[in-house]
Amino acid sequence: MDTKLLKIRAALDDTLLQQRVAGAQLAYITTNSPTEGSAAEQLANAVRDNPSQTITNFVTEMVLNPSIQTAIVWDEATSAIDSTAVTDSDIEYVVADRWTAVAERLYGTPATSI
Known part of the structure; x- marks a missing residue:
């Protein structure tokens, strides 16, 4: 497997990253009404x-099987790694920061921690 993918997968095991993604999702759910039938509504209901x-x-899903609603996040994360991550320790921070930013765009609200 590609070294970059291994680093992304390792970063996904990080609890902080999971909390930040969850925070963005939960912030969206509590402050917005997703379009009926949209991927965002399905995700909001599931969360x-x-x-x-x-x-x-x-x-x-973001790592193993990027779907339409997560493909932007995947692209942003890998682009950020290509352009800014220079050491292994940077990988986790870049992935977390970029995915938080993209989650904010996807869900229309600032991400919050839980």
């Missing part, structure tokens, strides 16, 4: 109904 499992699935 509300079963937060921890949804977060795990969402993070896994």
